[in-house]
Amino acid sequence: MADSMITVFERPHSLKPVPSHFCSGCHHGTVHRLVAEALDQLELQQQTIGIASVGCSVLLYEYFDIDVVEAPHGRAPAVATGVKRVHPDSIVFTYQGDGDLAAIGTAEIIHAANRGEHLTVIFVNNTTYGMTGGQMAPTSLGGQVTTTTPYGRDLETDGNPIRMAELLALLDGTHFSARVSVDAPRRVAQAGKVIHKAFEMQKNRAGFAFVEVLAACPTNWGLSALDANERISQEMMPCFPLGTFKDLSGAQG
Amino acid sequence: MNKRLFVKGNEAVCIGAIAAGCRYYFGYPITPQNEIPEYMSRELPGLGGTFLQAESEVAAINMVLGASAAGVRVMTSSSGPGISLKAEGLSYMAGSELPAVIVNIMRCGPGLGGIDASQADYFQAVKGGGHGGYHLIVLAPDSIQELYDLSMVAFDLADQYRVPAMILGDAMIGQMKEALIPHPYQPLAELPAKDWSVTGKGNRVQGNTVKSLFLQDGALEAHNWRLHDRYQQLKDREVRCETIGIDDAELILTAFGGAARIAKTAVSMARQAGLKVGLIRPITLFPFPEQVFRQATERCRRVLCVELNNGQMVEDVRLSVDRQADVRFYGRPGGTGSLPTPEELFEQLQKHYKD
Amino acid sequence: MKKLVIDEEFCKGCGLCVIACPLELITVGTKVNKQGYPLAQISDANQVKCTACSACARMCPDAAISVYLPKKD
Ligand SMILES: Cc1ncc(C[n+]2csc(CCOP(=O)(O)OP(=O)(O)O)c2C)c(N)n1
Ligand code: SF4
Ligand code: SF4
Ligand code: SF4
Ligand SMILES: [Mg+2]
Numbered sequence: 001m002a003d004s005m006i007t008v009f010e011r012p013h014s015l016k017p018v019p020s021h022f023c024s025g026c027h028h029g030t031v032h033r034l035v036a037e038a039l040d041q042l043e044l045q046q047q048t049i050g051i052a053s054v055g056c057s058v059l060l061y062e063y064f065d066i067d068v069v070e071a072p073h074g075r076a077p078a079v080a081t082g083v084k085r086v087h088p089d090s091i092v093f094t095y096q097g098d099g100d101l102a103a104i105g106t107a108e109i110i111h112a113a114n115r116g117e118h119l120t121v122i123f124v125n126n127t128t129y130g131m132t133g134g135q136m137a138p139t140s141l142g143g144q145v146t147t148t149t150p151y152g153r154d155l156e157t158d159g160n161p162i163r164m165a166e167l168l169a170l171l172d173g174t175h176f177s178a179r180v181s182v183d184a185p186r187r188v189a190q191a192g193k194v195i196h197k198a199f200e201m202q203k204n205r206a207g208f209a210f211v212e213v214l215a216a217c218p219t220n221w222g223l224s225a226l227d228a229n230e231r232i233s234q235e236m237m238p239c240f241p242l243g244t245f246k247d248l249s250g251a252q253g
Numbered sequence: 254m255n256k257r258l259f260v261k262g263n264e265a266v267c268i269g270a271i272a273a274g275c276r277y278y279f280g281y282p283i284t285p286q287n288e289i290p291e292y293m294s295r296e297l298p299g300l301g302g303t304f305l306q307a308e309s310e311v312a313a314i315n316m317v318l319g320a321s322a323a324g325v326r327v328m329t330s331s332s333g334p335g336i337s338l339k340a341e342g343l344s345y346m347a348g349s350e351l352p353a354v355i356v357n358i359m360r361c362g363p364g365l366g367g368i369d370a371s372q373a374d375y376f377q378a379v380k381g382g383g384h385g386g387y388h389l390i391v392l393a394p395d396s397i398q399e400l401y402d403l404s405m406v407a408f409d410l411a412d413q414y415r416v417p418a419m420i421l422g423d424a425m426i427g428q429m430k431e432a433l434i435p436h437p438y439q440p441l442a443e444l445p446a447k448d449w450s451v452t453g454k455g456n457r458v459q460g461n462t463v464k465s466l467f468l469q470d471g472a473l474e475a476h477n478w479r480l481h482d483r484y485q486q487l488k489d490r491e492v493r494c495e496t497i498g499i500d501d502a503e504l505i506l507t508a509f510g511g512a513a514r515i516a517k518t519a520v521s522m523a524r525q526a527g528l529k530v531g532l533i534r535p536i537t538l539f540p541f542p543e544q545v546f547r548q549a550t551e552r553c554r555r556v557l558c559v560e561l562n563n564g565q566m567v568e569d570v571r572l573s574v575d576r577q578a579d580v581r582f583y584g585r586p587g588g589t590g591s592l593p594t595p596e597e598l599f600e601q602l603q604k605h606y607k608d
Numbered sequence: 609m610k611k612l613v614i615d616e617e618f619c620k621g622c623g624l625c626v627i628a629c630p631l632e633l634i635t636v637g638t639k640v641n642k643q644g645y646p647l648a649q650i651s652d653a654n655q656v657k658c659t660a661c662s663a664c665a666r667m668c669p670d671a672a673i674s675v676y677l678p679k680k681d
Contacts, residue, residue: 009665009675011615020670024645025622029669047453051319052464061462067451069322070464072345075315078307082319082327083451085303086277090453108315111308185628185663192666218622225622 012036014045016065025225027215028057030182031124031191035095036064038196042203048091049083051076053105055097056130056217074105077112080119091202093120098139099129102162109168113208116173120198121210123164126217127236134220138162141239146220161239165212169245175207178244181214183232187242194244201249214240257434263288263427265397266356266420267296269404270328272438275354276302277327279316281309281335284368285424286358289330310335314342314355321351322463324450326408330356332424333366333374336382343417344383347480348465350449352411354404355389356420358427361561361587370425370511371587375565378421379538386477388484390418390491391538393509395517397431403536409441410491414483421538423561425511425592484540492544493536498524499549502531504606506598507546507570508559509535516559519598526599528606538566546573556580557605559598561587581605611658611676612650618672621646625664625673633658648672 011017014036022029039045045066052060054073061068071079076094084092101109101123112119128146129135135148139161143152169177176198180191191213198209214236218228260268267289270278278293290306297304303320307313313329320327331339336357346353357378361371374382378391390410394400400422407418454460467473495513497520499505508516513534523530533549533556535542550556556578558567567582574580583601585591612634614625619641625648626634633654639647650658665673 004679005676006679007674008611008660008677009662009673011671011674015671019618019643022669024620025624025669027669029671030667033669033671046455049323049451049453058466061460061464065454065460067454067460068462068464069319069451070345070349070462070466071315071318072341075311075318075342078312078315079319079322081305081312082277082279082316082321083323084319085305085316086320086323086325087452107308108312111312182667185666188666225624226627229624229627 012040014039014065016063018062020063021059022056023219025216025218025228026056027126027182027213028124030188031122031213031215032063034188034192034195035093035122037192038199039066041196042199044091044199044203047089048093049087051080051083051092051094053094053096053100054131055100057095057097057124058131060095074100075108076100077105077108077117077119077121081112081117084118088118091120091199093122093199095122096124097130098123098125098127098137102138102164110171113168113210114171114173116175116207118202118205119208120202122195123210123212124215125212125240126215128217128220130217130220141235163240165210166245168210173208174210174246175248176201176209177246179212179214179240179242181232181237181242183214183216183229197249206249255434255436257432259430260397260433261288261428261430262397262400262422263358264292265400265433266404266422267292268433268435269401270354270408271296271300272435273326273405273408274438275326275328275408276300277320277325278303278329279305279307279313279320279327280329280331281307281313283332283335285360285427286330286332286356289356310338311341314339317353318342318346318349318351321346321353322349322451324447324452328354328356330358332358332360333362336374336377340383343389344385344387345465346417347387347389348385349463350415351417351463352415353417354407354411354420355417356422359421359423367588368424369587369589370423370561370592372423372510372512372561372565373587374421375538375560375562378419379569387480388416388539390414390416390487391421392418393421393536393538394426395510395513395534397429397433400426401433401435405438406441409444412444413442414487416483416487421510423511488540491537492540492542494542494545495534495536496545497532499531499533499553501529502553503529503555504602505531505533505549505553505556506559506602507533507556509538509566512559512561515593515595515598518595519602522595522599523602528602530602530606541569541573543573546570547575550575550578554578555605557601558582560584561592610655611660612655613674613676614648614650615672616641616647618670619645619647620670621648622669624667624669628663628667630661630663631657631659634664
């Protein structure tokens with residue numbers, strides 16, 4: 001920009017200047033940007049190692065200009081543990097979907113949290129398996145029609161939407177757990193602050209920090225980008241309330 | 254430094270690993286290999302290393318994946334049921350070209366089976382226990398000394414070829430105590446720098462990526478050809494095999510690991526009885542000593558393969574031998590009391606020597 | 609000087625910036641980019657009205673929007 005202008009908002013440096021493969025209106029892009037902004041603001045890009053999971057966000061390394069290890073489906077917290085134990089001074093984060101973290105990878109996330117691994121976990125809850133074509137996720141809402149719950153999720157037989165942020169907050173090893181959303185400008189700003197904090201805590205070696213982000217998958221919800229965005233406050237928030245469920249960052253000093 | 258030690262096989266493998274610079278261990282308890290995590294949990298913290306008891310073998314192998322991606326020597330160990338759980342991670346590590354050492358102290362199966370010595374995981378180890386078509390380097394020690402020596406070799410080969418290496422032992426070898434001379438570690442070769450590892454991008458222009466997903470047109474095929482070449486190099490350069498008395502043999506006995514210990518005694522009994530019996534003991538199961546078998550069977554036409562299973566390595570023996578060779582099999586499929594005695598094997602030798 | 613710059617390579621025409629702008633300054637038009645997505649646009653007249661509040665940029669999932677302000681001196 002010309003010298004006569006002040007930059008108010010720009011694409012973060014930690015994101016590569018390439019278009020993403022995400023669908024139009026997919027909130028993965030927003031969450032990617034918020035993570036990159038946190039890395040920029042905290043000047044962590046050079047020392048950060050991202051752990052990609054299996055889901056629509058598997059191509060993390062195509063978009064983040066950082067070192068990345070790709071983990072098997074659900075195993076990102078275990079891979080992150082291995083990396084972080086070797087490089088305790090680096091910043092290690094996992095980026096996982098709800099199928100990845102809250103179904104196949106439940107054991108790995110609970111035990112990484114329980115050990116109090118110094119990790120930042122970004123959990124993108126879009127109530128579905130985006131990558132494989134919109135099947136039921138453990139976070140799918142009661143009655144939600146997915147490609148494997150064609151008659152709607154039956155809470156009697158298909159289980160209940162799982163609230164990971166609350167669940168993980170119960171563990172002594174968890175130092176921070178919050179749920180945010182990116183469906184409105186002020187909530188995006190708030191989500192950015194929380195994600196920033198979750199990285200800052202790791203920088204200060206303050207333990208396991210977990211951020212759940214409510215996100216839209218317009219494609220598999222069968223909604224326009226705007227209607228999908230709207231669904232987050234209308235349908236998801238009543239089941240997945242926003243808030244901070246645990247914060248020991250103060251206690252950690 | 255070279256003081257003789259008197260240790261269990263499970264300890265020998267740890268002593269070797271630590272001598273080779275391994276400071277990271279991730280595992281989950283299972284009999285008959287528990288002395289390995291126990292030893293590592295005692296020794297690694299004092300060496301500035303990390304021992305971590307994971308929540309499962311699935312988690313353990315993925316911690317190994319992460320530590321290896323981060324550029325260090327790392328090890329895990331287990332036995333049958335746990336190795337099955339590690340299969341997923343092993344496939345990803347093979348695809349991501351990540352070196353590490355995996356110890357399988359085999360017990361018998363299938364399922365929970367039992368905790369006695371067995372060699373029933375040969376197929377799982379050698380043919381790729383996980384999906385997608387890959388190989389591990391597979392080393393089969395038959396003594397405590399060799400467990401020590403091969404654990405160092407395993408780290409070197411894994412690093413050199415960027416292929417995970419498995420040490421395939423069994424309950425007998427793991428639990429047995431023998432003298433061990435802990436020779437100091439000498440790398441096999443000048444090992445390549447791990448400039449591919451993740452450390453944080455630092456001043457590098459590009460971030461390093463450790464991955465097994467290749468979506469671009471032709472990228473996966475090219476990747477798989479590269480891995481194939483790597484496996485071929487291993488076949489060309491890294492075959493290890495012990496042979497005893499095969500030059501004049503009329504019957505060649507072949508066995509690996511624990512079975513080979515018994516076989517060696519049976520072979521000397523046969524020699525004492527005047528029977529011309531030799532032994533081929535593959536030390537690397539992958540790469541398999543195909544040439545050794547081919548050449549030996551150009552002259553000696555009869556081979557008896559002995560395994561603690563119902564016939565697994567024998568398939569590779571049959572693929573390797575000269576076309577006119579006659580390959581026979583004697584196996585014991587596991588469980589308490591199923592370990593053959595040298596006398597029983599000697600009987601088998603006499604039988605197959607004659608007809 | 610433009611306050612709002614929408615990168616046509618990144619924009620996917622989702623319209624989230626449109627609903628984000630409190631002054632309703634952005635529209636998704638008929639022009640498409642290489643990937644075939646219709647593009648978000650802001651007219652020159654609306655550039656003038658833009659307060660550089662960045663609400664649109666914050667909402668954009670594809671980091672397609674940059675916001676600038678003229679220096680006051
Ligand atoms: C072991 C294994 N099982 C199943 C799959 C197929 N698979 C790929 S992504 C995925 C679910 C992804 O959903 P989620 O984690 O919610 O991510 P999203 O795409 O919604 O962001 C599944 C089941 C796999 N890759 N590996
Ligand atoms: S399928 Fe859903 S989660 Fe995946 S990129 Fe498209 S909108 Fe995003
Ligand atoms: S939010 Fe971004 S991608 Fe969507 S229409 Fe606006 S500029 Fe384009
Ligand atoms: S910066 Fe604010 S005022 Fe300007 S277009 Fe964006 S949302 Fe509207
Ligand atoms: Mg999902």
